[in-house]
Amino acid sequence: MSKVDLSVKLGHLRLKNPILTASGTFGYGLEFAPFGDLASLGGIVVKGLSLKPRQGNPCPRIVETPCGMLNAIGLQNIGVEAFLKDKLPYLPWSKTSIWVNLYAQTKEEFAELSSILAQEPGIAGLEVNISCPNVKQGGVLFGQSPRMAAQVTEAVKKKSKDKFVLVKLSPNVTDIKEIAKAVVDAGADGISLINTLGGMAVDIYCKRPKLKNVFGGLSGPAIKPVALKMVYEVARCVDLPIIGIGGISRVEDVLEFILVGAWAVQVGSANFTNPSLVFEMVKELPQLMHRLGIKSLDEWRNSLILE
Amino acid sequence: MQRKTLFVYELKKQQDTPLFHLILKGWPQRFIPGQFVMLRPRAWEFDPLWPRPFSICTWEGDLLHLFIQVVGRGTARLSALTKGDAVECWGPLGNGFPEVSKPLLILSGGMGIAPFISLLRTKTNQPVRLIFGHRLDLSCYPWEMIPDHVDKRSFCQQSEQDLKEFELRLRDEIWQFKDKGLIFACGPRPFLEVVHKYGLESQAKVYLSLENKMACGIGACLGCVAKTKTGFVQTCTHGPVFEAATLEEF
Numbered sequence: 001m002s003k004v005d006l007s008v009k010l011g012h013l014r015l016k017n018p019i020l021t022a023s024g025t026f027g028y029g030l031e032f033a034p035f036g037d038l039a040s041l042g043g044i045v046v047k048g049l050s051l052k053p054r055q056g057n058p059c060p061r062i063v064e065t066p067c068g069m070l071n072a073i074g075l076q077n078i079g080v081e082a083f084l085k086d087k088l089p090y091l092p093w094s095k096t097s098i099w100v101n102l103y104a105q106t107k108e109e110f111a112e113l114s115s116i117l118a119q120e121p122g123i124a125g126l127e128v129n130i131s132c133p134n135v136k137q138g139g140v141l142f143g144q145s146p147r148m149a150a151q152v153t154e155a156v157k158k159k160s161k162d163k164f165v166l167v168k169l170s171p172n173v174t175d176i177k178e179i180a181k182a183v184v185d186a187g188a189d190g191i192s193l194i195n196t197l198g199g200m201a202v203d204i205y206c207k208r209p210k211l212k213n214v215f216g217g218l219s220g221p222a223i224k225p226v227a228l229k230m231v232y233e234v235a236r237c238v239d240l241p242i243i244g245i246g247g248i249s250r251v252e253d254v255l256e257f258i259l260v261g262a263w264a265v266q267v268g269s270a271n272f273t274n275p276s277l278v279f280e281m282v283k284e285l286p287q288l289m290h291r292l293g294i295k296s297l298d299e300w301r302n303s304l305i306l307e
Numbered sequence: 308m309q310r311k312t313l314f315v316y317e318l319k320k321q322q323d324t325p326l327f328h329l330i331l332k333g334w335p336q337r338f339i340p341g342q343f344v345m346l347r348p349r350a351w352e353f354d355p356l357w358p359r360p361f362s363i364c365t366w367e368g369d370l371l372h373l374f375i376q377v378v379g380r381g382t383a384r385l386s387a388l389t390k391g392d393a394v395e396c397w398g399p400l401g402n403g404f405p406e407v408s409k410p411l412l413i414l415s416g417g418m419g420i421a422p423f424i425s426l427l428r429t430k431t432n433q434p435v436r437l438i439f440g441h442r443l444d445l446s447c448y449p450w451e452m453i454p455d456h457v458d459k460r461s462f463c464q465q466s467e468q469d470l471k472e473f474e475l476r477l478r479d480e481i482w483q484f485k486d487k488g489l490i491f492a493c494g495p496r497p498f499l500e501v502v503h504k505y506g507l508e509s510q511a512k513v514y515l516s517l518e519n520k521m522a523c524g525i526g527a528c529l530g531c532v533a534k535t536k537t538g539f540v541q542t543c544t545h546g547p548v549f550e551a552a553t554l555e556e557f
Contacts (some may be wrong), residue, residue: 001384004400024529025528026525027526027527031525031526031527031544032525032527034308034309035310035397047529055538055539056532056539057517059532059556060520060530061529061530061532062379062520062522062528062530063520064355064381064522065356066354067353067354067356068356069357070520071528071530073528073529073530076529076532076539155309172379215554221353221354221356222358230407249353264412269356269522271523271527272345272356272357272358272522272523272527272528273353273356273357273358274395275310275397275523275525275527276310278429
């Protein structure tokens with residue numbers, strides 16, 4: 001088999017392959033160590049971290065839907081300090097890129113998180129979460145206004161030193177291209193999309209919502225067509241690296257997202273379906289590329305034929 | 308803990324009930340009673356999305372024995388598996404019950420019998436008493452798998468009145484046993500709530516095995532959390548067995 005080039009260049013970062021894990025679906029990474037070699041991944045995006053630990057929302061927090069699921073976890077996390085002390089040292093940060101997804105309620109808090117994480121050599125990049133639908137303050141409220149999305153991006157960028165700053169966009173907007181342009185103008189190094197789609201589920205037998213929070217975020221294969229369209233659209237209006245997210249469950253999906261303009265992808269809910277999946281995908285991708293005669297991802301990216 | 312492809316060896320439906328035994332071949336590993344596995348048949352592809360958690364009933368040779376009730380889409384599809392079907396399986400997961408170093412009282416309701424079968428079949432020097440509440444005919448449950456040295460009592464509940472009487476029975480059992488040893492309990496939520504209540508009241512040493520919806524089983528999704536005195540923790544990794552006194556809500 002001739003050698004194929006799986007690497008992806010994001011600014012000064014070089015990922016060994018385009019397969020990352022999506023925040024909130026891969027814990028702090030260590031949970032998945034029994035299922036494969038964490039260092040073999042292109043990157044690990046850990047659960048959204050806030051300055052202080054958060055308890056999250058009351059239960060039920062998750063519900064299964066056709067080819068997907070709704071969640072309203074509410075960003076339960078151990079806080080940035082505990083992550084740096086108890087988790088990061090055990091992650092293979094010298095061998096793969098570790099990304100921290102940031103959650104805060106004000107732009108000042110975002111800036112503080114950014115300055116703390118900027119000191120950490122074990123962290124390759126930050127992913128700014130302006131798209132969580134399950135919290136009362138912050139989250140998607142920042143991601144639905146181009147002005148606020150830009151302010152948060154700027155606040156993080158000012159303190160992030162050499163860390164690569166991704167901004168994670170919500171699909172729950174009128175025009176995602178407007179938000180994408182706003183965060184690019186504010187200095188983002190890249191964009192990741194999409195976060196979950198707002199949704200709900202109800203039970204006719206007890207006449208109640210299935211989530212205590214009433215609303216949740218839809219993820220899984222059900223949202224892949226929406227994600228593909230949005231990646232395709234954003235790739236055509238911004239000139240920065242894009243990380244595609246949304247329902248990626250098979251190695252073929254990785255090439256689909258790169259075909260429409262993504263540089264890399266994050267695998268989310270599929271990690272629940274099969275905890276070995278990302279490790280299997282990393283092994284399968286070069287075989288699939290070889291079969292399709294693709295020598296490098298640069299050559300494949302954005303090569304969709306429209307006639 | 309490991310992930311392996313197992314194959315359906317036998318699926319035994321229990322008469323006209325929603326209960327069935329699923330025996331899978333290829334399981335390589337020891338486990339602690341009370342631990343569980345996640346199962347997902349290969350043929351599911353994208354739907355249902357999640358694997359399903361089941362406590363381990365027994366394990367002999369390389370056969371993994373599970374006792375399952377059809378409660379929804381996932382378990383209904385599991386009940387339609389046939390011999391030779393491939394099932395992805397990972398485990399054993401969770402903490403399991405503590406070691407039996409004292410006399411033991413087991414309180415079990417319905418499907419809550421499953422995690423106790425292996426424990427009851429293990430030789431111990433300690434006296435073990437089992438109180439089992441059930442709705443369907445006793446012959447539908449793995450009652451015969453429990454050896455005779457166990458002091459086992461079963462109570463059938465078919466009416467509101469039966470349920471009330473069973474609650475009083477649980478209360479009396481807990482109060483009479485409270486200074487003698489450990490109490491382990493597993494069963495449906497209302498059953499566990501009763502055991503939790505009398506456990507706290509009597510200050511008996513009670514361990515509850517919880518059943519919560521899980522998307523991953525390995526601590527990542529944060530969907531199965533229980534509320535403890537120190538906050539929300541994952542049932543899959545911090546449990547499923549919790550000391551009752553540490554639980555606030557489950």
